[in-house]
Amino acid sequence: MKTTGKVTGIIANLVTVEVDGPVAQNEICFIELGGVKMMAEVIKVNGNKASVQVYESTRGLQIGDKVEFQGYMLEATLGPGLLSSNYDGLQNNLATMEGVFLKRGEYTKPLDEEKIWDFTPIAEAGQQVVAADWLGEVKEGWLPHKIMVPFSFAGTYTVKQVAPAGQYKITDTIATLTNADGEEVKVTMVQKWPVKVAIGGYQEKPRPFKVMETGVRTIDTLNPIAEGGTGFIPGPFGCGKTVLQHALAEQADADIIIMAACGERANEVVEIFTEFPELKDKHTGRSLMERTIIICNTSNMPVAAREASVYTAMTLGEYYRAMGMKVLLLADSTSRWAQALREMSNRLEELPGQDGFPVDLSAIISNFYARAGYVKLNNGESGSITFIGTVSPAGGNLKEPVTESTKKAARCFYGLSQNRADKKRYPAVDPVDSYSKYLEYPEIIEYLDQKIEKGWVDKVTKTKFIIRRGKDAYEQINILGDDGVPMSYHEQYWKSELIDFVILQQDAFDDIDGSTPLERQKFMLDLVLGICDRSFKFKDFEECTTYFKGLINTCRQMNYSLYQSEQFNKYLNQLKEELNHE
Numbered sequence: 001m002k003t004t005g006k007v008t009g010i011i012a013n014l015v016t017v018e019v020d021g022p023v024a025q026n027e028i029c030f031i032e033l034g035g036v037k038m039m040a041e042v043i044k045v046n047g048n049k050a051s052v053q054v055y056e057s058t059r060g061l062q063i064g065d066k067v068e069f070q071g072y073m074l075e076a077t078l079g080p081g082l083l084s085s086n087y088d089g090l091q092n093n094l095a096t097m098e099g100v101f102l103k104r105g106e107y108t109k110p111l112d113e114e115k116i117w118d119f120t121p122i123a124e125a126g127q128q129v130v131a132a133d134w135l136g137e138v139k140e141g142w143l144p145h146k147i148m149v150p151f152s153f154a155g156t157y158t159v160k161q162v163a164p165a166g167q168y169k170i171t172d173t174i175a176t177l178t179n180a181d182g183e184e185v186k187v188t189m190v191q192k193w194p195v196k197v198a199i200g201g202y203q204e205k206p207r208p209f210k211v212m213e214t215g216v217r218t219i220d221t222l223n224p225i226a227e228g229g230t231g232f233i234p235g236p237f238g239c240g241k242t243v244l245q246h247a248l249a250e251q252a253d254a255d256i257i258i259m260a261a262c263g264e265r266a267n268e269v270v271e272i273f274t275e276f277p278e279l280k281d282k283h284t285g286r287s288l289m290e291r292t293i294i295i296c297n298t299s300n301m302p303v304a305a306r307e308a309s310v311y312t313a314m315t316l317g318e319y320y321r322a323m324g325m326k327v328l329l330l331a332d333s334t335s336r337w338a339q340a341l342r343e344m345s346n347r348l349e350e351l352p353g354q355d356g357f358p359v360d361l362s363a364i365i366s367n368f369y370a371r372a373g374y375v376k377l378n379n380g381e382s383g384s385i386t387f388i389g390t391v392s393p394a395g396g397n398l399k400e401p402v403t404e405s406t407k408k409a410a411r412c413f414y415g416l417s418q419n420r421a422d423k424k425r426y427p428a429v430d431p432v433d434s435y436s437k438y439l440e441y442p443e444i445i446e447y448l449d450q451k452i453e454k455g456w457v458d459k460v461t462k463t464k465f466i467i468r469r470g471k472d473a474y475e476q477i478n479i480l481g482d483d484g485v486p487m488s489y490h491e492q493y494w495k496s497e498l499i500d501f502v503i504l505q506q507d508a509f510d511d512i513d514g515s516t517p518l519e520r521q522k523f524m525l526d527l528v529l530g531i532c533d534r535s536f537k538f539k540d541f542e543e544c545t546t547y548f549k550g551l552i553n554t555c556r557q558m559n560y561s562l563y564q565s566e567q568f569n570k571y572l573n574q575l576k577e578e579l580n581h582e
């Protein structure tokens with residue numbers, strides 16, 4: 001018997017319900033309104049009163065309307081066919097633009113149940129298996145999609161039979177397992193999992209020890225992100241958060257991209273649907289969408305759905321990680337999610353924390369970031385979720401609660417500066433304030449020693465020092481005037497500008513400059529640091545300025561030329577000549 005209830009109060013999306021039986025925290029229920037059933041989630045229970053947040057507009061809802069509790073939590077449907085999908089936070093399929101404007105109470109099936117998949121068995125009869133072990137495989141596009149023992153299965157099972165290679169629908173039985181009591185259970189290609197619970201089923205979760213190449217120089221060279229690591233991009237409106245995330249999606253060394261888009265404005269939702277399918281996979285030249293899933297809040301959905309989006313996105317990420325894939329999870333912007341939490345908390349009349357956010361905001365954000373990571377699977381393979389979220393602090397104030405809480409949770413900080421964006425110095429990542437804590441991990445330092453060259457991190461530290469010194473020199477010049485400071489200040493300033501223009505600034509929209517492989521990043525950094533190591537004897541600051549402007553120009557031409565091409569080498573030779581002409 002399902003627990004039922006009656007609506008007793010309505011404050012926007014928060015509805016109070018008198019219930020006739022047990023209900024659980026986070027349980028899903030449906031509220032009947034004019035023949036449709038609207039999905040809602042229990043967020044507070046007190047005696048026979050439950051507070052539920054409705055994922056739809058509650059317009060027209062009345063006291064006394066019927067509620068039916070479902071006995072399960074908000075779940076994601078997991079199986080082949082997720083890739084290339086556009087979903088909303090409740091995993092409604094938004095395959096068409098009409099989907100963006102689903103009617104109230106309309107829910108679609110997340111996966112195509114008619115589609116036929118070519119299945120190949122992996123497990124064999126007699127084998128002992130546990131949750132998340134691989135039973136077989138289908139090709140999802142060109143990626144191997146593992147069919148696993150459902151994550152909800154507890155204990156050890158024995159494989160009775162795995163279906164022979166052949167064509168199956170996701171709902172067909174592909175394996176029969178027997179549990180410890182000798183009971184048989186059938187496994188299909190599709191399973192469900194509650195989105196707010198982390199998927200386990202792996203051996204261990206070591207600290208990240210590899211770097212994930214992104215092709216973005218200010219990240220890879222200066223503040224690298226680890227595979228399985230976490231980072232965040234705070235920045236005021238219009239400073240380049242979305243452009244940077246799209247560049248990461250296109251270029252990062254990941255198998256699967258999952259993009260949770262909690263749009264800032266309604267038209268951004270439409271933009272992501274039109275832009276993303278056009279993005280090219282920089283590694284294969286194919287459409288990026290083939291290995292991407294977009295979770296997007298539709299404009300007609302209330303804020304509550306934003307919360308569901310980020311959790312659904314993380315759950316899909318964990319699903320692919322369990323298959324041994326490298327997942328890059330992007331969320332733009334997590335501030336919208338935090339605002340949803342704030343709205344609900346306020347309506348529940350909870351004691352507010354700073355700026356009206358829930359008191360446990362920090363814990364909620366930390367727990368979410370903690371679901372990312374590099375894992376060692378039971379079969380010795382590995383998988384990872386690298387998570388990068390954007391934060392849009394109101395008025396660019398980095399002291400606000402969402403930014404502060406995220407700072408505690410994420411290991412990399414890519415702060416976008418309004419000042420740099422105003423000067424069109426893109427990406428506007430502030431080279432002084434930003435950091436990657438991974439550069440302090442001995443295992444990462446060692447990895448970079450092997451991957452790039454011994455002592456690489458020392459070079460990075462030196463580069464940051466030159467940038468900071470240049471900034472100080474710039475301030476002195478500004479106060480004391482061009483002639484009021486020693487020549488060395490001008491030289492220091494221009495050396496930092498050289499790093500800024502050649503290494504940090506990068507045109508995301510240029511085919512060559514947009515993505516820089518590590519080998520090339522090393523070459524350019526060595527080149528620029530080589531120049532910074534020289535000391536020059538300029539007769540006045542004007543000569544210094546002209547000289548460095550020339551060098552910057554030549555180096556920038558190199559950035560726009562294919563690495564080691566004839567053109568590239570031409571500029572390299574030109575640079576060598578310029579350097580001989582001191």
Ligand code: ADP
Pocket residue numbers: 235236237238239240241242243244426427428506507508509
């Ligand atoms: P936000 O998401 O922070 O509001 P956007 O990512 O939409 O900002 O960026 C705003 C604009 O800044 C873009 O439309 C683009 O013109 C410019 N821009 C941002 N980053 C870059 C970049 N790396 N290269 C070139 N232009 C950029």
Ligand code: MG
Pocket residue numbers: 241242243264332
């Ligand atoms: Mg944006």
